[in-house]
Amino acid sequence: MAFHETKLPADAPAAQKALSWVDDRFPLTKLWNDQWGKYYAPKNFNVFYLFGSLAALVLVIQIVTGIFLVMNYKPDANLAFASVEYIMREVPWGWLVRYMHSTGASAFFIVVYLHMTRGLLYGSYRKPRELIWLFGVGIFLCLMAEAFFGYLLPWGQMSYWGAQVIVNLFGAIPFIGPDLSLWIRGDYVVSDATLNRFFAFHVIAIPLVLLGLVVAHLIALHEVGSNNPDGVEVKENLGPDGHGVDTIPSHPYYTTKDIFGVACFLFIFSAVVFYAPEFGGYFLEYNNFIPADPLKTPAHIAPVWYFTPFYSILRATTSQFMYALILCVLAYGALIMTKTQLPSRQKQAAMGIAVVTAILMLVFDAKFWGVVLMGVSVLIIALMPWIDHSPAKSIRYRPDWHKWVYIVFGISFLILGYLGVQAPTDGRTLVAQICTIIYFGFFMLMPWWSKMGEFKPVPTRVNFKPH
Amino acid sequence: MKLMKKLLMVLALLPALAVASEGGYPLDHAPDRSRQLPALQNGAKLFVNYCLNCHAASLVRYNRLRDIGLSEPQIRDNLLFTSDKVGDLMKTAMNEKDAKAWFGAVPPDLSVLVRAKSSSAGSGADYVYTYLRTYYQDDSRATGWNNLVYPNVGMPHVLWELQGVRKAKFVEEKDPHEAGKTVHRFAGFQQVTPGKLSQYEFDSQIGDLVAFMDWMSEPVKSKRQAIGFWVLLLLAFLVLLTWRLNASFWREVK
Amino acid sequence: MSDENQVDSGRRGLLVATAAAGGVAGVAGAGAFVATFEPSERAKAAGAPVEVDVADLKPGEMKTVEWRGKPVWVLRRTPEMVASLKKTGGDLADPKSERNADDLTPEYARNEHRSIKPEFLVTVGICSHLGCSPSPKLEAGAQPSLSSDWQGGFLCPCHGSTFDLAGRVFKNKPAPDNLQVPRHMFTSDTRIVIGKDQKGEA
Numbered sequence: 001m002a003f004h005e006t007k008l009p010a011d012a013p014a015a016q017k018a019l020s021w022v023d024d025r026f027p028l029t030k031l032w033n034d035q036w037g038k039y040y041a042p043k044n045f046n047v048f049y050l051f052g053s054l055a056a057l058v059l060v061i062q063i064v065t066g067i068f069l070v071m072n073y074k075p076d077a078n079l080a081f082a083s084v085e086y087i088m089r090e091v092p093w094g095w096l097v098r099y100m101h102s103t104g105a106s107a108f109f110i111v112v113y114l115h116m117t118r119g120l121l122y123g124s125y126r127k128p129r130e131l132i133w134l135f136g137v138g139i140f141l142c143l144m145a146e147a148f149f150g151y152l153l154p155w156g157q158m159s160y161w162g163a164q165v166i167v168n169l170f171g172a173i174p175f176i177g178p179d180l181s182l183w184i185r186g187d188y189v190v191s192d193a194t195l196n197r198f199f200a201f202h203v204i205a206i207p208l209v210l211l212g213l214v215v216a217h218l219i220a221l222h223e224v225g226s227n228n229p230d231g232v233e234v235k236e237n238l239g240p241d242g243h244g245v246d247t248i249p250s251h252p253y254y255t256t257k258d259i260f261g262v263a264c265f266l267f268i269f270s271a272v273v274f275y276a277p278e279f280g281g282y283f284l285e286y287n288n289f290i291p292a293d294p295l296k297t298p299a300h301i302a303p304v305w306y307f308t309p310f311y312s313i314l315r316a317t318t319s320q321f322m323y324a325l326i327l328c329v330l331a332y333g334a335l336i337m338t339k340t341q342l343p344s345r346q347k348q349a350a351m352g353i354a355v356v357t358a359i360l361m362l363v364f365d366a367k368f369w370g371v372v373l374m375g376v377s378v379l380i381i382a383l384m385p386w387i388d389h390s391p392a393k394s395i396r397y398r399p400d401w402h403k404w405v406y407i408v409f410g411i412s413f414l415i416l417g418y419l420g421v422q423a424p425t426d427g428r429t430l431v432a433q434i435c436t437i438i439y440f441g442f443f444m445l446m447p448w449w450s451k452m453g454e455f456k457p458v459p460t461r462v463n464f465k466p467h
Numbered sequence: 468m469k470l471m472k473k474l475l476m477v478l479a480l481l482p483a484l485a486v487a488s489e490g491g492y493p494l495d496h497a498p499d500r501s502r503q504l505p506a507l508q509n510g511a512k513l514f515v516n517y518c519l520n521c522h523a524a525s526l527v528r529y530n531r532l533r534d535i536g537l538s539e540p541q542i543r544d545n546l547l548f549t550s551d552k553v554g555d556l557m558k559t560a561m562n563e564k565d566a567k568a569w570f571g572a573v574p575p576d577l578s579v580l581v582r583a584k585s586s587s588a589g590s591g592a593d594y595v596y597t598y599l600r601t602y603y604q605d606d607s608r609a610t611g612w613n614n615l616v617y618p619n620v621g622m623p624h625v626l627w628e629l630q631g632v633r634k635a636k637f638v639e640e641k642d643p644h645e646a647g648k649t650v651h652r653f654a655g656f657q658q659v660t661p662g663k664l665s666q667y668e669f670d671s672q673i674g675d676l677v678a679f680m681d682w683m684s685e686p687v688k689s690k691r692q693a694i695g696f697w698v699l700l701l702l703a704f705l706v707l708l709t710w711r712l713n714a715s716f717w718r719e720v721k
Numbered sequence: 722m723s724d725e726n727q728v729d730s731g732r733r734g735l736l737v738a739t740a741a742a743g744g745v746a747g748v749a750g751a752g753a754f755v756a757t758f759e760p761s762e763r764a765k766a767a768g769a770p771v772e773v774d775v776a777d778l779k780p781g782e783m784k785t786v787e788w789r790g791k792p793v794w795v796l797r798r799t800p801e802m803v804a805s806l807k808k809t810g811g812d813l814a815d816p817k818s819e820r821n822a823d824d825l826t827p828e829y830a831r832n833e834h835r836s837i838k839p840e841f842l843v844t845v846g847i848c849s850h851l852g853c854s855p856s857p858k859l860e861a862g863a864q865p866s867l868s869s870d871w872q873g874g875f876l877c878p879c880h881g882s883t884f885d886l887a888g889r890v891f892k893n894k895p896a897p898d899n900l901q902v903p904r905h906m907f908t909s910d911t912r913i914v915i916g917k918d919q920k921g922e923a
Contacts (some may be wrong), residue, residue, distance in 0.1 A: 092757055252716050
């Protein structure tokens, strides 16, 4: 295609001429318009729709503060702990950079969990948005890995022993486990070798993957357009200008709304950074102010709060619990045999898998299955687009009792999280086991319960009150 | 909105799950002297005289003591025990190998100890404050001393001359949770020889020392809180402005 | 119509106010991060003044100490060495140390011998060309790479610049400036502290 140079009148402002020069060679204005300026989004977004842009903000905060931390941090087992205190005490304003980074890590998870909640409530993962959801699951996995690798870097007692325990989880895998753990660690125990490679993962490897996934996540979103709290497909109702009648351009309306959201977020974020950076030992754990000691395990190791729900599931998987799980697996196989419309070949395969799993649950011990269950508890979220068979996308048009199902699920998740920070007792383990069943039941039974009940008619126009 | 309200209601009524007590000696509350420069300076003096012989505070520089109102000549003349330059780190004179041989463990670095000892039982300052005041004579231990907060600790009672020598009384009591078992319970101190200070004076000196250690574990704390006030003020202003700005645009959305 | 104007001016006011407040927040935040580049306490402590004891320094001998990572020479000049300073005047690029005086020559060194006491030269041993450390050539007399009437001084091995026994650079050499005399003072007849003088620390 021949190059077409835009001609502007001679008296056009310099800025306009400069922009035109760039636009002839690089789709700058088009990018701005397509991705934000003239990206038409539903007008009924509520508070839950702020968390995507906030997550992007926290990502930027972590990268910028991370860069400045790396200027002074020493990734050496003998120097790491002292280098963090060097940043806190001796680098001008280093304490602020450090506290922003540690608070940012927890803030990232709070924002992302709320962002995921929005998806669950409004069916944002439903067709045609499955791929957005899958990229999101990828981002969540990377985020957990990033947090895990980053946590070793201060080289405190929690850093060290947390890493030791998690790497040993891989040792639970039959046959290849111990060798795999040795390979991950680069040594017989977590050591300087481990620290250096975790540093590389945390500082560059995962951030690059994370950035790539975020870009893919946004491209996939803009390709199909945003969902909304009513679950109405706004592109099915176009106005004379070619845009959805219930949509508005992101600029200026969501620019100003998101900036307001950012201001509120920064207020809360700063309150924590300046007045409660430890946050009761949840954001900066007390035990991590003790330098790592390979010879002495602290009385209480718990993972950082954002991992605790999944950690609870791991801990709940005792040899006793295996019997309950075996029953559940077999019952699920029976459910598929009797209560689905699948071709008989698939039904038999499902039952076969259930039986084999049940047998393996008797063969391999609970330690291995705990790891499996923990992994599955994270990954199962990826299945949402295919297990939700509700005729209504959004919770607003589902039967009222569905709301209670979500509430019970949410509370179980929170209880699992709470139990994860506590020391285990028999009573607490039982509660964790019950919540584990609820957690998995929510997902595994969704193909059935999501269809049940009396649904309200989904409107063709969104619910919007002018303000 | 209805769903959100429901969620919030149920969450607010979340049954408080029982929190098992940690066990361990109940901690006293350390007095808050973080804004009293004379107390912090006295604490610095005690720290350098009694603690630096065995413990290091190797993440703290001597000249940081300027922040608690001491001048460099004052630091150099009165507090420079283990070094000759006021810009040096507060290292200890004791060699690690010797320490291990003499005490069984290397005395830990105290730079951030107060931050490390926080727990649900109390703040780190509460821990150290109670620890330093609950030593008792125990001939079954190598050092001749034992401690209520940290049983069988390897550290001797360094401040015994100030507090005097005390013995601890223990009684055997029936275990309220398990029949047939007894519990070893602390029942009070017994002063054997008096110290240079009365109990009130000793507690106050320890209060100063702990206040200093608390300051030392995060010297920037008071500055951080002071700056935070202005940051939050500016951000509150920004919240207000962006709220009205947003409202002014959304008025035109029908 | 008037409604729109009211909305517009109200909105513009809010935009300006928000941009201003946001700008303050942004600049303050950026400032903190930029400040992290300043020398840390560790760097400042390592850059602290250094004391030198010259009691054992014999006339004609030179001592090197480290200050701020750089070599500082303390040369105890013999009376002949001090006298020879008058002879080099014509061949020097800046005999009166007038160039960059604030950086290179403190007031108490703006004299013939570039020092507080004529006997002791205190100078930073870094060539003003590209930063190599010159070699001492304290002996007078012709030598390779040196002029035939060499009175004694320093020769930089990297690009051949030469300096006299007061650290002054010779003409027609790559180096533009005399060697720096750091701020220093005598705390006693035989102790010099480098990096500090009556006015305070450097």
